[in-house]
Amino acid sequence: MLFGRWDLSQVKVEDPGLVRYINLAPVFVPRTCGRFSTNNVYKTKISIVERFINKLYVSGHRGKKHKLTSGRNVGKSQMLYNTVKKAFEIIEQRTKQNPVQVLVKAIENAALYEEVVGYRVGGIIARKAVVTSPQRRVDVALRLIAQNIQSVAFKNKKSLEEVIADELISIYNNDTRNNVIRERLRIEKEAEGAR
Secondary structure (H helix, E strand, O other): OEOOOEOHHHOOOOOHHHOOOOEOOOOOOOOOOOOOOOOHHHHHHOEHHHHHHHHHHOOOOEOOEOOOOHHHHOOOHHHHHHHHHHHHHHHHHHHOOOHHHHHHHHHHHHOOOEEEEEEEEOOEEEEEEEEOOHHHHHHHHHHHHHHHHHHHHOOOOOOHHHHHHHHHHHHHOOOOOOHHHHHHHHHHHHHHHOO
16 A cells, blocks of 8 residues: 555556556555665666656756756655655545556656657768657656656646646646647657658
């Protein structure tokens, strides 16, 4: 039971490509204190809720611009832990569903299928569409969600838990007005044009 309230055994991953990469092992407290941080492959051993909380600490860089640095985004782990717990309570009140299922479905909706890479041919850089690996799909989805939450919460009158709940429900419903869904569609359209 996550946070002593939500059963993770009832949560299902509908996307067959992401089943191995979204860890839904039952945990009471989603905190491993960096136990699996020595190797990048061990990300799959960390609970998806803990990975989401870790992304909210430092949401990463946006493109090549280093606007979002680790020095400005750090915070107390217990504060963010309690914020996510309250956000999950809000999600449960609004949707009448398990909030971890809402988080997993939001990650599935935000995950890219294709993206564009550049490679050098002679003196020019050519762009080519490539299929995104499942591990990268989860990583990019979590990054996009965390960056969107940070940008919406900045100078907003709503509390952080309300912003997290609003954004996760919006992505869960696949709302095209949401920036995460819009960004995913933009990247996939760009990849379609680069085929």
